[in-house]
Structure formats: structure tokens, C-alpha cells
Amino acid sequence: MxxxxxxxxxxxxxxxxxxxxxxxxxxxxxxxxxxxxxxxxxxxxxxxxxxxxxxxxxxxxxxxxxxxxxxxxxxxxxxxxxxxxxxxxxxxxxxxxxxTTTDFKDLSDNLANALIEAFGKGESAAESFDKVVDEVMRQCCS
The missing domain is CATH 1.10.132 (Topoisomerase I; Chain A, domain 4)
Structure with a gap:
């Protein structure tokens, strides 16, 4: 070489x-x-x-x-x-x-729990849904 x-x-x-x-x-x-x-x-x-x-x-x-x-x-x-x-x-x-730290099963469980809880308390299901989605997005970005 x-x-x-x-x-x-x-x-x-x-x-x-x-x-x-x-x-x-x-x-x-x-x-x-x-x-x-x-x-x-x-x-x-x-x-x-x-x-x-x-x-x-x-x-x-x-x-x-x-x-x-x-x-x-x-x-x-x-x-x-x-x-x-x-x-x-x-x-x-x-x-x-x-x-993808939050898997889809956890997401669906969180949404279901939030919606059931919202109906039980007479709260807006849409607001509960938004809160769960916001929390999931924070977890994904942190």
C-alpha cells in the first residue's frame, strides 16, 4: 500500500x-x-x-x-x-x-375510567376526555 x-x-x-x-x-x-x-x-x-x-x-x-x-x-x-x-x-x-410510553390499553382504560367517573359525578364527558388526552400527550412528550 x-x-x-x-x-x-x-x-x-x-x-x-x-x-x-x-x-x-x-x-x-x-x-x-x-x-x-x-x-x-x-x-x-x-x-x-x-x-x-x-x-x-x-x-x-x-x-x-x-x-x-x-x-x-x-x-x-x-x-x-x-x-x-x-x-x-x-x-x-x-x-x-x-x-409510545403509554400503550393503547392504558389509554383506553384511562378514557373509560374518566368517562364513567364523569357520568357518575354529573360532569361533562367531553371535558374528562380532554383531560385524559392532555395527560397522555404530556406523558408522550416528557
């Missing part, structure tokens, strides 16, 4: 390390944030992981182009790519779970 190719691989490795550091920082911030800011940070995490995966893929491809390609390095790059893909999937799953 040429010195230029080796230099490029080292630069990419540094870029991946920088992205990993940024990923860790974003993940820490997300754990302390709620609502739309958390959604934006989750999107940032996914973009970061996709950038890491793209760079590692370039590193693997560059290594594979060498006349005497290091099969162990290529296997390591493939492993990293697989791990990054899994992390992306985990972030998506975590996001889906955080958005």
Missing part, C-alpha cells in the same frame, strides 16, 4: 474516534433531555452512527484494494460496520419506545 493510502486510513480512523466521542456526548445529553430536543438529538445520534459506518466502510474498501490486503483488518472493519448497524437499530428502537 502506498503511503498516501496508509495516511488516508489513519485520517479516517481519527475521524471515527472523533465521531465516537461526539456520539457518547450526544447520548449523555439525550438522557437528560425531553421532548422535541430529545428527538433532534436522537436524529443526531443516528446521523453520527451513519457517518461512522460510512467511514469504516471506506476504510475497509481501501484496505481491500491493497495488493496485500490484511484480511484481519478487513474482518475487524466488517465487525465494526455490523456493530454500528446494530447501534443504529437500537437507537431507532429506543426512540420508538420513548414515543
Amino acid at each position: 502506498t503511503k498516501e493510502g496508509e495516511r488516508q486510513i489513519r485520517e479516517w480512523q481519527t475521524a471515527v474516534e472523533d465521531l465516537k466521542t461526539a456520539y457518547d456526548s450526544l447520548q449523555h445529553s439525550i438522557e437528560k433531555t425531553a421532548g422535541e430536543a430529545a428527538i433532534a438529538m436522537q436524529r443526531g445520534l443516528i446521523e453520527n452512527l451513519e457517518d461512522q459506518r460510512r467511514i469504516v466502510t471506506q476504510m475497509r474498501d481501501e484496505e481491500a484494494k491493497k495488493k496485500k490486503a490484511d484480511k484481519d483488518k478487513i474482518a475487524s472493519f466488517n465487525s465494526q460496520i455490523s456493530q454500528l448497524s446494530q447501534q443504529i437499530e437500537d437507537v431507532f428502537d429506543s426512540f420508538k419506545k420513548s414515543v
Whole structure:
């Protein structure tokens, strides 16, 4: 391999390390944030992981182009790519779970209880319905 190719691989490795550091920082911030800011940070995490995966893929491809390609390095790059893909999937799953923290059975139970209670007290069923929906929306966004 040429010195230029080796230099490029080292630069990419540094870029991946920088992205990993940024990923860790974003993940820490997300754990302390709620609502739309958390959604934006989750999107940032996914973009970061996709950038890491793209760079590692370039590193693997560059290594594979060498006349005497290091099969162990290529296997390591493939492993990293697989791990990054899994992390992306985990972030998506975590996001889906955080958005749907109130499941539909709980929602229907809460609505039924609120409506029954409202009728029993002579209150407006519509107002009780609105209160339950407001509470569910607060839970989804926090």
C-alpha cells in the first residue's frame, strides 16, 4: 500500500474516534433531555452512527484494494460496520419506545375510567376526555 493510502486510513480512523466521542456526548445529553430536543438529538445520534459506518466502510474498501490486503483488518472493519448497524437499530428502537410510553390499553382504560367517573359525578364527558388526552400527550412528550 502506498503511503498516501496508509495516511488516508489513519485520517479516517481519527475521524471515527472523533465521531465516537461526539456520539457518547450526544447520548449523555439525550438522557437528560425531553421532548422535541430529545428527538433532534436522537436524529443526531443516528446521523453520527451513519457517518461512522460510512467511514469504516471506506476504510475497509481501501484496505481491500491493497495488493496485500490484511484480511484481519478487513474482518475487524466488517465487525465494526455490523456493530454500528446494530447501534443504529437500537437507537431507532429506543426512540420508538420513548414515543409510545403509554400503550393503547392504558389509554383506553384511562378514557373509560374518566368517562364513567364523569357520568357518575354529573360532569361533562367531553371535558374528562380532554383531560385524559392532555395527560397522555404530556406523558408522550416528557
